[in-house]
Amino acid sequence: MESASIAAHGHVDDHHHGPPEAHQSARIDRTILGILLFILSEVMLFGAFFAAYFFLRVVADPASWPPEGIELPVLIAGINTCILVSSSFTIHYALEAIKHNNHRGLKLGLTTTWLLGATFLFIQINEYIHIGFTPRDGAFGSIFFSLTGLHGAHVFVGLLLLTFANIRAYRGHFGPEQKDHLGVEVPGIYWHFVDIMWIIVFLAVYII
Amino acid sequence: MAAAIRQPGWYRGAIGLVLGAAFGFCLVVGLRLLSGLDAFQTEQTGYPQVIVPLITAPFGFLFGFGAFDYWFRWAAGKPTIPEDHSGHGATKWQDYFKFNTDHKVIGTQYVVTTLFFFLIGGLLALLMRAELAQPGTQIVAANTFNGLFSTHAVVMIFLFIIPVFAGLANYVLPLMIGAPDMAFPRLNALSFWLLPIAGIIFLGSFLAPGGSFDAGWTGYAPLSTGAPLGQTFFNIGVQFAGASSIATALNFLVTIITMRAPGMNLWRMPLLVWANLSTSLLVVGATPFVAGAQFMVFFDRILGMNFFNFLEGGDVISYQHIFWFYSHPAVYIMMLPGFGIISEIISTHARKPVFGYRLMALALIGIVVLSYSVWAHHMFVAGMFSWLRVPIMITTMLIAVPTGIKVFSWLGTLFYGKIHTYSTAMLFALAFIITFTVGGISGVMLGMIPIDIHVSDTYFVVAHIHFVLFGGSVFTIFAGIYHWFPKMTGRMYDERLGRIHFWGTLVGTWMTFIPMHWIGMDGMPRRVADYASQYGDWNLLISVSAFVLGAVQLVFLYNMIVSWRFGPKAGPNPWRANSIEWQVSSPPPVFNFDEIPRVVGGPYEYGTPGARHAIMGGEGEGAEVPETKPSTVTVPS
Numbered sequence: 141m142e143s144a145s146i147a148a149h150g151h152v153d154d155h156h157h158g159p160p161e162a163h164q165s166a167r168i169d170r171t172i173l174g175i176l177l178f179i180l181s182e183v184m185l186f187g188a189f190f191a192a193y194f195f196l197r198v199v200a201d202p203a204s205w206p207p208e209g210i211e212l213p214v215l216i217a218g219i220n221t222c223i224l225v226s227s228s229f230t231i232h233y234a235l236e237a238i239k240h241n242n243h244r245g246l247k248l249g250l251t252t253t254w255l256l257g258a259t260f261l262f263i264q265i266n267e268y269i270h271i272g273f274t275p276r277d278g279a280f281g282s283i284f285f286s287l288t289g290l291h292g293a294h295v296f297v298g299l300l301l302l303t304f305a306n307i308r309a310y311r312g313h314f315g316p317e318q319k320d321h322l323g324v325e326v327p328g329i330y331w332h333f334v335d336i337m338w339i340i341v342f343l344a345v346y347i348i
Numbered sequence: 349m350a351a352a353i354r355q356p357g358w359y360r361g362a363i364g365l366v367l368g369a370a371f372g373f374c375l376v377v378g379l380r381l382l383s384g385l386d387a388f389q390t391e392q393t394g395y396p397q398v399i400v401p402l403i404t405a406p407f408g409f410l411f412g413f414g415a416f417d418y419w420f421r422w423a424a425g426k427p428t429i430p431e432d433h434s435g436h437g438a439t440k441w442q443d444y445f446k447f448n449t450d451h452k453v454i455g456t457q458y459v460v461t462t463l464f465f466f467l468i469g470g471l472l473a474l475l476m477r478a479e480l481a482q483p484g485t486q487i488v489a490a491n492t493f494n495g496l497f498s499t500h501a502v503v504m505i506f507l508f509i510i511p512v513f514a515g516l517a518n519y520v521l522p523l524m525i526g527a528p529d530m531a532f533p534r535l536n537a538l539s540f541w542l543l544p545i546a547g548i549i550f551l552g553s554f555l556a557p558g559g560s561f562d563a564g565w566t567g568y569a570p571l572s573t574g575a576p577l578g579q580t581f582f583n584i585g586v587q588f589a590g591a592s593s594i595a596t597a598l599n600f601l602v603t604i605i606t607m608r609a610p611g612m613n614l615w616r617m618p619l620l621v622w623a624n625l626s627t628s629l630l631v632v633g634a635t636p637f638v639a640g641a642q643f644m645v646f647f648d649r650i651l652g653m654n655f656f657n658f659l660e661g662g663d664v665i666s667y668q669h670i671f672w673f674y675s676h677p678a679v680y681i682m683m684l685p686g687f688g689i690i691s692e693i694i695s696t697h698a699r700k701p702v703f704g705y706r707l708m709a710l711a712l713i714g715i716v717v718l719s720y721s722v723w724a725h726h727m728f729v730a731g732m733f734s735w736l737r738v739p740i741m742i743t744t745m746l747i748a749v750p751t752g753i754k755v756f757s758w759l760g761t762l763f764y765g766k767i768h769t770y771s772t773a774m775l776f777a778l779a780f781i782i783t784f785t786v787g788g789i790s791g792v793m794l795g796m797i798p799i800d801i802h803v804s805d806t807y808f809v810v811a812h813i814h815f816v817l818f819g820g821s822v823f824t825i826f827a828g829i830y831h832w833f834p835k836m837t838g839r840m841y842d843e844r845l846g847r848i849h850f851w852g853t854l855v856g857t858w859m860t861f862i863p864m865h866w867i868g869m870d871g872m873p874r875r876v877a878d879y880a881s882q883y884g885d886w887n888l889l890i891s892v893s894a895f896v897l898g899a900v901q902l903v904f905l906y907n908m909i910v911s912w913r914f915g916p917k918a919g920p921n922p923w924r925a926n927s928i929e930w931q932v933s934s935p936p937p938v939f940n941f942d943e944i945p946r947v948v949g950g951p952y953e954y955g956t957p958g959a960r961h962a963i964m965g966g967e968g969e970g971a972e973v974p975e976t977k978p979s980t981v982t983v984p985s
Contacts, residue, residue: 158433159528159939160965165608170531173606177598181632188640188670192655195666202661275653279661282653286644300423307425 169318175326179333182294186337189287193344196279206280210273214346220263221342224295227256228335231302231328234309238324241316246324247309253331254302261295264288284345291334291341298334301327356414356447368408372401392558392576393649399580406545406588414447415538435537436529437938447541449533451522452936454540456836458515459829461540462508465547467905469503472496474898481891483881493877494562495578499550501565502582505682506589507547509821513685514539514596516828517624519836521600523929523936524618526609526945526962531602535595542592546585553581564875566675569656569667573648583646590639593681597631600624609928609962611947616961618927618951619708623688626712630677630684630719637674641667665732672723680719682817684712686824687754690777693831694758696925697774698765701952704757711750711757718747725795729804737797744795748788755785771923772846776827779854783823787815790865805875808868814861826853826904833908834918838934841911849904856897863890926961927951941965 166173197205206212234249268285275285305327308314314321352359376396377387388397410416422428435449444457476496479487488496522530530536553560558576561567572579604625608617617625644667647653654660656667695702702708724732724740758781769775790812793799803809826849833841863886868874872883879887921930928945929936943965953959 160941160944162527162529162607163610163944164606165610165612166606168606170602170606174532174598174602177601177632181594181598181636184633185636185640188637188673189644191637191670191673192640192644192663192666195663195669196655196661199666200661200663207661275647275651279654279657279663282647282655282662286647286653286655304423304425307423311425313425 169322171322171326172329175329179330182333183337186287186290186340189283189290190340190344193283193287196283200279202279206284207278210280212346213267213271216263216267217342217346220260220267221338223256223263224260224335224338227253227260228332230256231324231331235321235324235328238309238314238321239316243309243312243314246314247306250302250306250309250324254299254306257295257299257302257331261292261299264292264295287341287345291338294334294337298327298331301330356412356417358413358445361409361413364408364410364412365405366408368411369401369405371408372404373397375404376400390557393574393580395557395577395580396650398556398577399584399650402549402581402584406542406549409545410538410541413541415534415541418534433939436533447537449529449537450938451518451530451533451536452836452940454536455515455517455519457540458511458518458543459836461544461547462512462515463905463908465503465507466512467901468551469500469508470898470901472500472503474895476500477891477894479877480879480887482888483879483884485878488877490877491559491562494564494875495554495560497875498562498564498582499553499560502550502561502585503547504817505565505678506586507543507550509682509817509825510589510593510678511543511596512825513624513627513682514593514600516689516825516832517600517620517685518596520832520929521621521624522603522607523932523940524621524927525604525607525612526928526941526947527603527607528940528944530599531607532599536599539592539595539599542588542595546588546592549581549585549588553578553585556581566668566671567642567645568671569645569648570658570664572645573656580646580649583642583649586642587639590635593631594635597628597635600628601632604628609945609947611962615706615709616947616950617709618688619691619702619705619712620685620688622709622712623684623686623691626716627681627684629716630681634674634677634681634720637670638678641670641674644670665727665730668727668730669724669732672726673720676723676726677719679816680715682821684715686780686821686828687712689824689828689831690758690780691761692925692927693771693773693777693827694761695952695954696831696923697768697771697777698762699768699954700761700765701950701954701956702757703760703763704753705950705952707753708757711753714750715747718743718750722747722795725800728797728800741795741797745792748792751788755781755788770843771830772841772843772850773827773831775847775850776823776830776853779850780820780823780827783815783819783854783857787812787819791816803868805873806868807864807872807874810874811861811864811868814857814864818861819857823853823857826850829908831923832929833911834922835929835934835936837912837915838918839911839915840918840922841907841915845903845907849900849907852900852903853897856893856900859893860890860897926953926959928962928964931962931964 196202230249231253234246234253237243237245237249273281275281305324308323314324318325353363354360380389380396381387389395418428433449435447437450438444438448438453438456444453444460448454448457475488476493479485479493518530518536522528556577559578561572561575561578561582563572563575563579567579567582572582604617604621644653644655648655648657654662656662656664658664691702691708721743722740724736725744728737767774769778790808794803794809794812830841830846833839867883867886870883872879918934920933923930928947931945932940941964945962945964947962948960951961953961
């Protein structure tokens with residue numbers, strides 16, 4: 141592209157020297173702040189569905205919750221919860237590993253996390269198939285599949301991000317400096333969010 | 349040609365669009381045939397063979413258009429060049445039709461696109477006014493009328509007012525805080541391109557069987573869960589528009605927090621920056637709720653879920669709670685950036701520091717906090733919890749306090765100022781204060797339960813919303829466009845035409861919307877195509893005024909288009925303003941600055957001799973530049 145802009149201080153051609161480096165006015169890295177704010181909006185999206193959950197369960201006040209004849213597989217979901225929670229530790233391990241320039245640990249951590257996440261999703265889909273009711277079955281079916289499905293979609297996105305991180309980890313693209321492993325740290329933050337959100341969904345839907 | 353198809357751009361975008369639509373269509377039809385169902389499903393809440401392509405086609409277009417190219421390279425582990433600025437800047441008009449990552453280009457794209465939708469929304473309004481000029485139905489049937497007011501509101505809110513502020517801020521905010529660009533330029537470009545997609549989906553609903561969505565912009569369940577296909581277009585369009593505004597807000601927040609020039613602490617940020625900071629906090633926190641509400645309606649319609657189906661244990665009122673939990677903060681999303689614009693303009697053209705600068709900033713934050721606690725005042729007659737009414741009434745009254753602080757601070761700024769009214773921007777700013785105050789006061793009236801019950805769903809509500817959104821937000825938008833037009837185009841607009849536009853708009857606004865208060869008090873219901881003949885005279889006056897108001901906007905369009913091309917050169921700082929965007933050339937250089945400026949004082953130190961807001965790169969090098977102390981307001985005796 142030719143340069144043809146009107147320059148401020150008489151430079152005819154300022155297209156090639158690039159922009160000046162932005163002044164960093166906060167300690168936090170831009171990408172990290174970005175993902176945190178994104179997670180804030182995600183939390184609010186879950187909030188909308190939890191609000192619906194509150195209305196359907198507390199305000200509409202059905203005779204029984206869950207409705208008669210529906211038995212949720214709490215044990216399987218509980219095991220699944222353990223699987224997902226442990227994946228938070230493995231991704232933390234991966235991040236700590238790359239901070240110490242341990243590429244083997246990074247790859248080990250990321251791969252394990254990916255596998256644990258995929259297992260979680262697999263069990264979840266299996267649970268959907270065998271659960272014995274559908275999204276059309278009353279308000280309970282709606283909110284059960286919406287909350288767990290919304291979370292499942294987030295696990296799926298998280299898995300995609302982890303896939304990208306894995307590709308780069310196996311190609312050796314990450315390094316111990318923070319700017320060199322944002323590609324692990326940012327999906328990691330997202331993964332922790334998915335994990336914590338699951339605990340809340342699990343408690344709301346299966347336990348209380 | 350083959351090369352043109354491989355390059356990101358319109359060719360590849362068109363191919364992506366077709367492939368995306370085909371993919372969605374085949375997916376639905378294929379799955380249906382595999383499950384032994386009919387290939388097509390034509391219940392009015394169904395049509396999966398239309399709905400799924402409606403979602404996949406825009407993504408196909410964006411892939412083809414190049415919105416995800418960089419991220420795909422990154423995802424595949426290929427080398428990426430973050431410092432590649434090939435998608436940056438505009439040297440010819442075609443560059444405005446590309447996936448451009450320059451915040452200035454994106455800002456212009458936003459403003460032009462949203463003005464286009466403003467025109468469309470205005471035409472929809474005029475169609476309604478033509479119908480309402482006389483009692484009885486003459487021009488459009490009642491159903492079409494429902495579609496008209498619904499699309500009018502949706503286009504104006506989601507495609508004009510909310511994004512035009514994002515556009516103006518996109519242009520000036522990075523310049524104001526001394527940043528070379530937004531924090532995430534590619535995300536910024538993506539948020540822009542989601543917008544016309546949302547617009548096409550909303551307007552495309554007119555082509556759907558059963559007509560466009562007609563359940564109002566609020567889309568209350570269960571009216572919306574059983575409505576014809578157009579309602580699903582609304583559900584999907586809101587997701588695109590919402591994603592666009594969340595991504596932009598996130599971008600603004602990160603930019604403001606991490607990319608300010610050295611020396612620009614929080615109390616040296618121009619109020620426009622403060623305003624966008626608070627707006628973005630609202631968008632990030634509240635917009636997901638409208639997305640959630642529309643998802644639920646979508647699920648009820650398409651998947652047969654029962655969120656709002658009373659017979660199956662659903663809760664009907666919950667829609668309104670979730671919807672208004674976004675949509676009340678949304679009215680501040682539509683107003684706070686305007687507050688910022690007005691502060692800039694009033695201070696510059698009154699040649700005085702903003703009165704109570706810190707309180708102005710804190711009032712914005714106060715509005716953000718309070719606005720999350722007032723949603724249920726839209727529901728006083730909805731049959732919601734009775735215990736919630738009075739607390740909500742109190743918080744609603746309370747929110748008038750920070751708003752009042754702002755109004756009085758603007759008056760304080762004007763007090764004993766050297767008020768220059770040669771700029772149309774200042775005229776709009778001054779008119780805004782009066783018109784918005786009227787709208788604000790009728791808002792306080794509506795917040796009182798007894799009055800609200802009396803005037804619920806009457807033209808009083810229409811009058812209020814248009815006084816705050818047209819007399820408020822749109823006036824600030826005009827003010828902002830006139831104010832930064834010289835900066836964005838490098839040319840001056842015609843002040844004479846600007847004045848014609850201003851006076852026409854001011855008189856048109858008052859003549860159109862003031863009588864609505866009276867007929868509303870008398871009980872004329874809103875959202876109805878026909879009405880009792882006793883309201884005929886007032887409605888005729890309103891319709892005539894509305895057409896005058898509409899016609900005057902053509903002067904504005906003419907002025908903008910012709911001045912952009914032929915206007916006299918504006919020079920870098922025609923308003924002698926202090927903030928950083930006026931210290932660079934008009935239009936600014938591709939990368940904004942050669943060197944990041946240094947901020948040494950507040951942005952509004954007008955009238956203090958020798959006061960500086962910022963030292964630009966290259967000037968006064970090595971010399972000691974004293975920090976400017978904030979001035980105390982002195983009133984000449």
